[in-house]
Amino acid sequence: MTCWRELVEYVDRINEWNGASGSALIVxxxxxxxxxxxxxxxxxxxxxxxxxxxxxxxxxxxxxSYLGFAAAWALREGKIGSLDDAVTGYLPELDAALLQGTTIRHLLTHTHGLHEDVHGRLFREFAPGRSWAYRGVNVVMITDIIERVTGKTVAEILQEQVFVPLGFTETGWRTEASEHLVQVILDAPERTELNLGTDGSGGGMQRNLFVSARELAQWGQLHLTQGLVEGRPVVPAEIIQLATSVHSPEPTDPALPPMGFFWYVQDRPAARSEIGPAVPHGSFQILGVTGPLVLVVPEEELVVVRMANKRYNYSGPDGDYLHYLREFGDRVMASVS
Structure with a gap:
């Protein structure tokens, strides 16, 4: 624990500045x-x-990251033919002209170029693969595709493939409040929400996935070991490799972040990546708006989980939240001995 004391103090300090009420850190x-x-x-x-x-x-x-796993599982099972399959082949009811050239790869790497207006109508921000933007429409689409081609929700796939084999009981799409669920702090200390779902289907549409820090760390560890648990294969390595390898189209702008299946991957230097420059090549990370973060560093056999409960990650006086995310990763590496 001693060598990680500075990282613990850093996490506590950032959460205090951000107005979070609680946090956790597991290495x-x-x-x-x-x-x-x-x-x-x-x-x-x-x-x-x-x-x-x-x-x-x-x-x-x-x-x-769970949705990315389900997509990789569907690909390996042949339910999705190829990353370069047209989205309209799976969602034929959508506007074929608007979605022309949009593939499964684009949905999973945030390079699809689609967005919604205030009325929920789709429009195009940029041509598929020509830029990068973090939107929500791709999540809805890939979730719908997974359920259509597999006949299962994301939660059902994860339950069968991971949660039951690993004995997870502190991970799930929650619909009822309990003493174990941490409130999310909104724009004032007294304003909170649980964001419970209307059902526990875990299709991916609802934002009601709750996880303990220790099970999120085990989730990261499963990715580090490429599906091995205590030396035995629980998940085929190909699924993990698919989810955590770079699949982004060749970027038009070197600042755009390399992506796996929703994971940020440390590959070439990229100004818009959330991974610190000191983090080794081949590492991967995923983040939530309320502060949860999983960083996996294969070169160091390292998994780091940070939890917090304040909506919007700390951005400091300049509003640069990416600076603090990269700083976190760099401080992790400075703590490795």
Whole structure:
């Protein structure tokens, strides 16, 4: 724990500045937990439950790593033919002219160029593969495609392939409040939400996936070991390799981040990547808007999970949240001994 003290202090400091009420940090090295830290409470309310090992955080967009896994599983199973298949071949009801040239690859790497207006109508921001933008329409589309071609929701795929084999009980799409669920702090300390779903289908549309820090770390560890658990194969390595390898089209702008299946991947230098420059090549990371983060560094056999519960990651006085995300990764590497 001693060598990670500075990282613990950094995480606590950033969360305090950001107005979070609670946080967690877990570091796994070579399959062993070498740092486990919990701080604060489930909300700022007096008498709120302390954050503990069984606290479950809403992981927001970090849930896309589970969606990426389901997409990789569908590809390996032949349910999706190819990354370069046209989206309209799977969603024929959509405007074929608007989606012309848009592929599964574009959806999974945020290079699709589609967006919605205030009325929910699709429009095009840029040609497929010509730029990068973090939107939500691709998540809806790929989720719909997975369910159509497999006959299963994302949650059902994950339950069968990962959660049951690994004995996960602190990961799930929650529909009812419980003492284990951590509130999300909004724009004031007294304003909170749980963001529970209307059902537990886990199709990917609803943002009600709650996970404990320790199970999120095990999720990262599964990716580090490419599907091995205590030396035995639980998930085919090909699924993990698909999800965490770079699949972005050749960029028109070198600042655009290299992407796997929703994972940011450390490949070429990219100004818009959220991974710090000190983090080794081949590492990968995913983030949620409320602070949850999973960083996997294969070169160091390292998995780092950070949890927080404040909507919007800390951006400092200049509003540059990417600076603090990259700084986190660089501080992780400075702590490795």
């Amino acid at each position: 796994m090295r070579r399959g062993e937990v070498v740092c486990e830290h919990y701080a604060g409470h489930h909300s700022h309310e007096a008498g709120a439950r302390p954050i503990g090992a069984d606290s479950q955080f809403n992981i927001a967009s970090a849930r896309k």
